[in-house]
Amino acid sequence: MAQFRHHTLANGLRIAAEIDNRCYSAAMGYFVRAGSRNETDIESGLSHFLEHMMFKGTAKRSAADVNRELDELGGQSNAYTTEEQTVYYATVLPKFQDRIVELLTDMLSPTLDPREFETERQVILEEIAKYEDQPPFGAFERAMERHFGPRGLGRRVLGTAESIETMRVETMRDYFNRRYRGENIVLAATGNVDFDALVDAVEHQTRQWADRPCPPEPQADDPQSLPDGISMDAELDISDAAQAYFVQMSPGPSMTSQDRYAARILASIVGDEGGSRLFWDLIDTGRAEAATVWPQEFTDCGAWFAYLVCEPAAMQGNRKWMADVLRRTAEQGVTSEELEQAVNKATAACIMQSERPSNRLSSVGSRWLICEEYASTDDLLERFKKVDQQAVANAAKKYLCQETTDVLATASEAAV
Known part of the structure; x- marks a missing residue:
């Protein structure tokens, strides 16, 4: 033990x-x-x-x-x-x-x-x-x-x-x-x-x-200016790009949020790289090379990502298809079968990760640095097992219906 x-x-x-x-x-x-x-x-x-x-x-x-x-x-x-x-x-x-x-x-x-x-x-x-x-x-x-x-x-x-x-x-x-x-x-x-x-x-x-000496803080940045080398355009012109790349962001759970485990289960059901709703609708059908979603947690906030890669000509239709999948999930929730499969995946991943000390190091170190909190493998398993359909439905309504930040990267001649 x-x-x-x-x-x-x-x-x-x-x-x-x-x-x-x-x-x-x-x-x-x-x-x-x-x-x-x-x-x-x-x-x-x-x-x-x-x-x-x-x-x-x-x-x-x-x-x-x-x-x-x-x-x-x-x-x-x-x-x-x-x-x-x-x-x-x-x-x-x-x-x-x-x-x-x-x-x-x-x-x-x-x-x-x-x-x-x-x-x-x-x-x-x-x-x-x-x-x-x-x-x-x-x-x-x-x-x-x-x-x-x-x-x-x-x-x-x-x-x-x-x-x-x-x-x-x-x-x-x-x-x-x-x-x-x-x-x-x-x-x-x-x-x-x-x-x-x-x-x-x-x-x-x-x-x-x-x-060690403690130097003074550097001069504060001018919030009205952009740092050198930064552009805020929503589209990137990538020369010689054969495919189009779409990234969408919206708010997600933080490292201390109570619904972060439900959000992870939701992401697995909707946009896991294998066996998810987006996988069967967009990847297995050959419409897209990649179509996935996931949450990323930070100290005081989080982000919800959606990622889509496909032929430029198919991007507009695939973006609509992805949006429809997310909308339906927010409106209807997930099935008990989907929940069981996603929880099984998450708990199996926890168990396999715990077999090697090197795999546990990041979890132990990062959480103690940021939150001064320790979560054992058994703690993580229990938190995933407690996620129910209502918790996932609540996470879907919370994280799939927010205003998004969209970025499209493609070759200019193939703009969509």
């Missing part, structure tokens, strides 16, 4: 662990409240840029040392940045717990060398260019910008080419010292973990974090 333990250090760092000594591995990760919604215009893309720089050396290790030691431990490691957090994680054998914790902790005190900064700037610019060549990515970015505004949750995680080209290493240092403080960070662990040893080690290794 898994056991949950947590502890807060004097410097504000929180440690949360789901311990199961039956596991053959242990997963560790630092979850930092530093995402694109925390940035200003001059910092746009900095959270993600800084994520890259964490692998570029510390006072104790060169960039080569960091990557070599990660490889030596023989597990899996990586990092990612979202609108609300940056995460650095690794999965190793339990005997390497001390080594991986020391390495990850050291990485969170980067040198931010100016030469590495300039090299990585070019890597980020190439990454932005790569994604700009992918129509779905641009459509989702534009939808977020139009729905939330170009700042806050609508700010691009990668930033823009303009913001990265003008970024200064001094700006990064100030941002690091403001955001990478104990009170903004959770160290999460799952699997075969020695919790007492973990707390003792991290308490010693992070003792100097409290001494």
Whole structure:
């Protein structure tokens, strides 16, 4: 049986662990409240840029040392940045717990060398260019910008080419010292973990974090202006695009909403990638390549997404078809058979995810960082099983009947 333990250090760092000594591995990760919604215009893309720089050396290790030691431990490691957090994680054998914790902790005190900064700037610019060549990515970015505004949750995680080209290493240092403080960070662990040893080690290794300077907040953005490189048009002209890409957004449940589990079940019934209403009507019939819906939860709000990919000439008709499916669902609710199937899918996914500590890490770390809440696998199973037809019907009326933000990406000559 898994056991949950947590502890807060004097410097504000929180440690949360789901311990199961039956596991053959242990997963560790630092979850930092530093995402694109925390940035200003001059910092746009900095959270993600800084994520890259964490692998570029510390006072104790060169960039080569960091990557070599990660490889030596023989597990899996990586990092990612979202609108609300940056995460650095690794999965190793339990005997390497001390080594991986020391390495990850050291990485969170980067040198931010100016030469590495300039090299990585070019890597980020190439990454932005790569994604700009992918129509779905641009459509989702534009939808977020139009729905939330170009700042806050609508700010691009990668930033823009303009913001990265003008970024200064001094700006990064100030941002690091403001955001990478104990009170903004959770160290999460799952699997075969020695919790007492973990707390003792991290308490010693992070003792100097409290001494980090706290620079003043940067100048506030002008809300009447657009950040450099941002356009708010509802249509994107994608050269050489063979298909049309449609993204629709409306409000959805937050991470603390009581109806978020009903919304997830609703999304499975209406727009799961297999066996849903949209699947049978649009994908199985060959009308569209993709037709799906899902909720995305943030700290204080959420979003409901609808996504459609098809031939440009079929887009108008398919959009109407999708709208009709959503309208009928809001008016009529769902059947008991659909509910049973969706709940079975959700609970099976929870059980399969719980089999590996690495799969549980994000759930444990993110929820403790954002909500200071722990939900075991059994808790999640119980919440899904409690969802009934009325709860799904209420979620459908609430989330499928709101004003939407629409974005269409297609080649200009194929505009629909």
